[in-house]
Amino acid sequence: MIQEQYIERLLTAKALGQMLSLSKRQIFRLSSCGKLPKPVRIGGSVRWAQTTIAKWLAAGAPNRKSFEALSPAR
Numbered sequence: 001m002i003q004e005q006y007i008e009r010l011l012t013a014k015a016l017g018q019m020l021s022l023s024k025r026q027i028f029r030l031s032s033c034g035k036l037p038k039p040v041r042i043g044g045s046v047r048w049a050q051t052t053i054a055k056w057l058a059a060g061a062p063n064r065k066s067f068e069a070l071s072p073a074r
Contacts, residue, residue, distance in 0.1 A: 010040060010047035019053070034064040 011019065013027040016036075020027070030036045031046075037056045039046045056067055
């Protein structure tokens with residue numbers, strides 16, 4: 001059985017867009033030019049981890065390269 005502490009919410013482009021008040025198309029544009037954190041790809045689906053987005057926003061929404069430099073290596 002999966003414990004709740006291990007479940008992380010993954011956001012679709014539509015959900016992320018609603019969260020940031022942007023369109024789904026704008027989310028994909030920002031992602032493709034490196035202005036959003038790196039998405040998680042599951043099969044053909046693209047998702048963003050909610051905790052990663054929260055950390056990105058708390059850091060001031062830097063570009064992907066700067067945000068990855070702030071994050072500790074995995």
